[in-house]
Amino acid sequence: MAIGGNAILRANEMGTIDAQLANVKETCKHLAEMVKGGYKIIITHGNGPQVGNILLQNEEARGKVAPMPLDVCVAKTQGQIGYMLQQALKNELIKYDLDNKVISLTTQVVVDGNDPAFDAPTKPIGPFYIKKRADELIRKNGWIMVEDKMRGGFRHVVPSPQPIDIVEKESIKLLVFDKEDKIVIAAGGGGIPVIRTKEGFKGVEAVVDKDLASVLLARIVNATSLIMLTDVEKVAINFGRPDQLDLDKITLDDAIKYLKEGHFPPGSMGPKISAAIQFLEAGGEKVIVTTPNSLKKALKGRTGTRILP
Numbered sequence: 001m002a003i004g005g006n007a008i009l010r011a012n013e014m015g016t017i018d019a020q021l022a023n024v025k026e027t028c029k030h031l032a033e034m035v036k037g038g039y040k041i042i043i044t045h046g047n048g049p050q051v052g053n054i055l056l057q058n059e060e061a062r063g064k065v066a067p068m069p070l071d072v073c074v075a076k077t078q079g080q081i082g083y084m085l086q087q088a089l090k091n092e093l094i095k096y097d098l099d100n101k102v103i104s105l106t107t108q109v110v111v112d113g114n115d116p117a118f119d120a121p122t123k124p125i126g127p128f129y130i131k132k133r134a135d136e137l138i139r140k141n142g143w144i145m146v147e148d149k150m151r152g153g154f155r156h157v158v159p160s161p162q163p164i165d166i167v168e169k170e171s172i173k174l175l176v177f178d179k180e181d182k183i184v185i186a187a188g189g190g191g192i193p194v195i196r197t198k199e200g201f202k203g204v205e206a207v208v209d210k211d212l213a214s215v216l217l218a219r220i221v222n223a224t225s226l227i228m229l230t231d232v233e234k235v236a237i238n239f240g241r242p243d244q245l246d247l248d249k250i251t252l253d254d255a256i257k258y259l260k261e262g263h264f265p266p267g268s269m270g271p272k273i274s275a276a277i278q279f280l281e282a283g284g285e286k287v288i289v290t291t292p293n294s295l296k297k298a299l300k301g302r303t304g305t306r307i308l309p
């Protein structure tokens with residue numbers, strides 16, 4: 001289960017803890033229902049809106065508190081969102097008399113320091129800005145900003161390299177394959193990006209897309225299905241155009257073709273479809289993209305977009 005950062009905090013919301021917890025609680029209700037129904041799940045989550053807000057706090061407190069690099073900011077969001085999920089999911093499991101332990105694990109993901117993504121930032125993080133403010137931030141912080149015409153506004157983009165490996169994979173396996181039914185939350189926010197150096201692992205300034213990291217996670221635990229919960233009920237082609245067509249069920253080949261045709265932009269739907277392709281090519285059985293509220297119906301094939309081999 002890969003839960004979108006946008007399903008927890010919308011990029012245009014203030015993001016009070018109450019608002020985020022309410023969204024998390026709603027999602028966890030559906031997850032607990034799945035667990036009750038006999039599914040074994042492993043959870044990962046995004047952090048785009050949250051990590052962007054932490055960067056903003058960095059900027060506002062400059063001169064008073066040392067700003068933290070992006071890898072540390074990602075680690076902070078793993079703690080924050082992991083905490084919310086641990087609490088909310090446990091509370092919902094208890095309502096079903098389930099006593100699964102819920103554990104979130106600080107997770108590092110290895111990337112290549114020479115990944116071309118470092119020269120071409122694509123991953124939008126934080127809030128939407130109007131053009132005037134965007135121009136100010138470009139000047140003041142040297143940020144790279146891109147316009148999201150569909151959702152109206154400019155967003156800060158950061159490098160999003162390909163994840164290669166999960167440093168804590170053996171620990172994840174130990175937890176997941178333990179006799180007790182543990183629900184593990186790992187590789188949050190795409191994992192803390194690190195590179196291998198002669199001196200060992202070292203954090204780098206990037207945000208890995210959680211959809212791509214979720215494929216590594218899925219492989220580690222031999223998951224059969226990859227479910228991505230986001231803020232649209234279905235994947236579409238011609239998205240945002242008058243001839244938009246929502247997709248119910250497509251094949252791996254369709255997904256490859258539509259991706260090539262440019263229906264899925266980088267930084268949002270692109271990585272989800274790339275993740276779906278990677279997962280199915282590696283032997284995965286099913287991919288679902290939908291909203292948390294539609295999860296139950298989507299599992300029965302009655303909504304959402306299913307991508308099958």
Ligand code: ADP
Pocket residue numbers: 003004005006007046048150151229230231232234235236237238239263264265267268269270
């Ligand atoms: P998440 O936090 O769940 O990863 P993203 O913003 O990264 O969310 O991706 C979901 C967004 O992708 C949707 O809100 C939608 O605006 C956008 N999107 C772009 N292209 C498409 C498409 N072809 N079909 C559906 N949604 C799309």
Ligand code: MG
Pocket residue numbers: 004046048267268
């Ligand atoms: Mg995303």
